[in-house]
Amino acid sequence: MCREEMRALGWERLDVLLITGDAYVDHPSFGCVLLARWLIHHGFRTGLVAQPRWDRTDDLLVMGRPRLFAGISAGALDSLLAHYTAFRKKRRDDAYTPGGRAGARPNRACLVYANLARQAFPGLPLVLGGIEASLRRVSHYDFWTDALRRPILMDAKADLLVWGMGERAILECARRLDKGAGADALAGIPGTAWLDRLDARGHPARLPASLANAPLVALPGHQQILDEPEQLLRLTQALEQQVHRGDAWAFEPVDGRALVLAPPAVPLSTAEMDELYSLPFRREAHPSYREAIPAAEMLRTSITSHRGCGGGCSFCSLALHQGRHISSRSAESILDEARALARAAMTSGRRGKDGVAISDVGGPTANMWQAHCALEEAAGTECGASDG
Known part of the structure; x- marks a missing residue:
């Protein structure tokens, strides 16, 4: 900065x-x-x-x-x-x-x-x-x-x-x-x-x-x-x-x-999602700030498991932004992040020996982790779920 x-x-x-x-x-x-x-x-x-x-x-x-x-x-x-x-x-x-x-x-x-x-x-x-x-x-x-x-x-x-x-x-x-x-x-x-x-x-x-x-x-x-x-x-x-x-x-x-x-970008594969979310995020606000940032406190221990939404709700624009194909991380990637959160909490003393309470594991909507479209699979087209 x-x-x-x-x-x-x-x-x-x-x-x-x-x-x-x-x-x-x-x-x-x-x-x-x-x-x-x-x-x-x-x-x-x-x-x-x-x-x-x-x-x-x-x-x-x-x-x-x-x-x-x-x-x-x-x-x-x-x-x-x-x-x-x-x-x-x-x-x-x-x-x-x-x-x-x-x-x-x-x-x-x-x-x-x-x-x-x-x-x-x-x-x-x-x-x-x-x-x-x-x-x-x-x-x-x-x-x-x-x-x-x-x-x-x-x-x-x-x-x-x-x-x-x-x-x-x-x-x-x-x-x-x-x-x-x-x-x-x-x-x-x-x-x-x-x-x-x-x-x-x-x-x-x-x-x-x-x-x-x-x-x-x-x-x-x-x-x-x-x-x-x-x-x-x-x-x-x-x-x-x-x-x-x-x-x-x-x-x-x-x-x-x-x-x-242009046509939409191809959704990230599971391997790419795992690579992206394994980057060395500190999960902290920049040290130049002197006051707490409410969103930082709320999201500190949240874990993103997937993207996209297979629904077509008339009141929501999420599928227009993220697409209806579900891009999911692997289970091991999610567990690795949870373990890293626990280690960070113990090191900082924020939770002591009890580890950390993970506030959320999910995506932008309901739990659609690893969801896929059977109709698209039957048609032989890519679904963008676990295999991207």
Whole structure:
């Protein structure tokens, strides 16, 4: 998080800078921290700026300009949901901030941070990610203003948007840029979206060759939805179809441009999940903080066993973000983490000889660990469960 910590690691310059609306807690439940650990594991020097001030660029510049790109996330929650209740009442606290104080991140944090990063690092590729960007990747109804908003990339000063689970996409971004490619070379990475111009046929003009023969899911255009509001339902259905079938790309015409969505990233296999969650997370807040972070205390002894949701509940957007394929860790990986938690508790004296009480073992929904789809198996297609 600072130059002194870079020097302690022998780093002169960062490869990747991640900017997040959450405080820095070194725990796998915090998305930017998980991705930072993943990038470092693959050889990319990564720094984190947590909850920067948004009226100046100073906080983004403390570690210098990164060599490859900056990644931007509003944090574990949509920033407006972090600030307001369903009755649009201002919240008084934020569990992801030291002392639980509200107001440490701006409204529409992805837009604000992207604009701030563009000021701090002119010409640097910028990549949006996280739940706020992912669920606002196409035209969407905005509850807070009771209006239809354009895809978030139309308003953010970013080159690419990573939607869904980001390990594969962010690593591919780093690898492509590390080879000397420019931001244009990021188009086509599975699990991402970008803007293009429309050709004479009304299609994306510079479609990557990898998508030329792939199935297409055409989305209703933004103006079409404004003219016929019921088209928003068709957009939602088509987007879910594109996510769940796994092999199709999609595009939406918006104000004379094309929002292009690559097919979703392949879910992580069990071996990859085990590798990811075996990284050396400290499960503690950064030592620079002087006040407790409520989410850190709540999540300290939780264990993630799987991702994804096989359900299709109408009130939930989880499957649209994480997919319906279940990616599970092995039983031994989960047990190893539980043993590590017990050893850490005994070493710290937090639980003494009694070990540790694990608060939760699970995923984003009900217990779907190692679940799989028998219909897909019968059809001979990959299910993304225990074998990935």
